[in-house]
Amino acid sequence: MTSTTGTDHAPSALTPPLALELWDTIRLAAPMALTQLSQIAMMSTDLAFIGRLGGDPVAAAALAGTVYFVGSTFGMGLMSAVAPLAAQAFGAADAGLVRRALRVGLWAGLLVALPIMLIALNGETILLALGQAPGVARLAQDYLAGLAWGIAPMLWFMALRSFMGAVNRPEPVLWITLTAIPLNALLVYPLLYGHWGFPQLGLTGAGLATSTVNLATFLAGLWFATFRPPFRDYRVLAQLGRIDWRLMRQLLVIGAPISLSFLLEYGLFSAAAILMGLISTPALAAHQIALQITAILFMVPFGISMAATVRVGHAVGRNDAHGVRRAGLMAMLLGLVLAVLFTLGIVVARFEIVRLFLGAGIVDADATVALAATLLLVGTTFFITDALQSIAVGALRGIKDTRVPLLLAVLGYWLVGFPASYALGFHTPLGAVGIWIGLSAGTTLYAALLVLRFLRLSR
Template identity: 60%
Template structure:
């Protein structure tokens, strides 16, 4: 064989290898998007319920929307801590599903339901005692009183909301998340109707105002959990797993795995949730007007965050699935494809939000004073970069969860959010005097550092697994 023939064959082999790599990436992108789409839409449905509450409450006054925003922050701290533990359910179940260990999938879901019950009972005390806590933290007494009214109605839906998340984790882990989307599509309009009726006392119902808004969401949380339970127990392929079989029998080995993986995730999530709560408290010390603007900008960010959150759930499952198959290169491919997908999607949405920021502010505030609308649009503009970096870190963090790497990311959260982000927020917002905008700039810098550390960590671990897989 002459030299030209060898060169031609080498070129063809490289072209085929390159085409094969592209095919694998396209397949991974398609599988990630297929899994992420219903999870993302379900997440948007979840945040839509809270947004509905804020929109309906916001037409009372800026004080009411500020109080409701504070209440949501307190409630989110509780939900966030539970979400961390339930993230371990998806991690363990996805790996077991990839390895074909279906009994382990069932045990992880069963212990997730038990852990949720045991966890939700003590953490319900926090929102029920929120008025005294908020006043002690420097919030206006009237805002704290209104926030307490909302939370008294909202808190009782905490346990069913977390149970529903456990069911969602199971459905995602076995690559069948579509029923969650159907449930949320029904829940959003039902929540909007109930919130309106109970706030204003329509159709013969009592006028409950902020308490009614919280109670409406609690009732919907119970309904979504029962709907999810019906799917799991009666519809195939979910019923084949018999996740409620031997429900009263403890599985301490599986519970220990959930705790070891989930508690660091819960603490990291708690750091994430409390940094935004701390930011709200800092801005509340500036003025009620600044707090109202912050709540709206943060709510816009929370809506955007649901999209990368859905992608991050898919990344967790895909990485865990590849790990269960002992596919080292597949682990790296799954994580990087998800990070790229989330980054591009969030960047496009951030640009759209910047363009529409004035309309968004007017939607939430109606005919409020122009100064409040101006501040809200400024915060949305400043927070655009924060929205994108938040997407990156959430997907990278979920990819690391798929590898059961949760302790080092906890350290990264402490450094990025609190050591850097919160310190800069205090300095820029209160000491230098940039106000709410300064607080948001500090948070944006902190999230950027956190995202960079997580991506580097994932690349390091995935590269090691890729080398072992060769």
């Protein structure tokens, strides 16, 4: 990547000072990270409520989440591609292309939602084929039967979130998501347990509550995008019925490798859940709780990663090569510092945090708590390198580099991470702990390769 030689586009004239770049990154990343934390708070609320039902429902929620995220991975990747397209258009002051990027994202979300729903509605068959216990698989299907109906609005909301972030206004998505947290709890509680005059729908009720919240958040986001400044200036609903096939192809070229990278990453953790289920139900429950805590930690660097995509995309749009490098490196530094601080806090309070996810009287509760706390201790390196890989890959997406990161994900996750997890989990006395050591090894390699890739392209 090169900058132009004209005065108007020289790096010194275009690139913000270091302190200003850091501030702009924080200002953009903070609401994005808080949005991610709010979304994971809803998932954690579900898990906390489900945990009061016993170990089998917790394990079923873990397996249902595995099927759900693997199935929705392709759509999530396509929605993520809206951000670099819209950010580069915004950096180039092309409002029409910003609008078209959102429009093709909404169409792509619709087109992929139906096959994803079919996967979710056949989750029990998939889990039984993978050797999971029939009772737990049946409970997982109950949960998926409720979750399936919220897939399309979830993808549409992700497209709106990418659009709003690309134009430097991610705050409405944060407000919407913060409002959704109590709404989700108010719906999950009565539908799961059958209180306040509602029927007791169990895990199906919890899934339906989440789907209802997904629809509500999308409608709220669409209202902001249509009627509130500065979004209304983009006229996002103009010619909505018209599919821009050229831009759709570009979205697929960028988004498909992102989807496959997501699939490789989520697939690794899904495979780890399957391996845990083969060890024991308490091991699977401990893994799910530790992974949920990890996901909470991950939301902050993931928000910074989204900000990195936007900041790098803006620099690309204005043809500022120096700004590309600075935006990516500042985001990585910010994420690395925060990841270290959060990891230290989790390690110190790991037992207390794990107990929040299990109710009293659950069989093998003490063993589950001890194992989950051990997994968190083992995962200290994993937390930090996972944060770094997320931000590095976000910076690379800002320059539309998604194919090589996909190949690096194959290497890190599946040629190193999974074989190490399997070998250490089933051919050493480490068991569940060995599986997490393998996850950490694969993620560390992937993060290192991504950072080197960004340094090379932005040099």
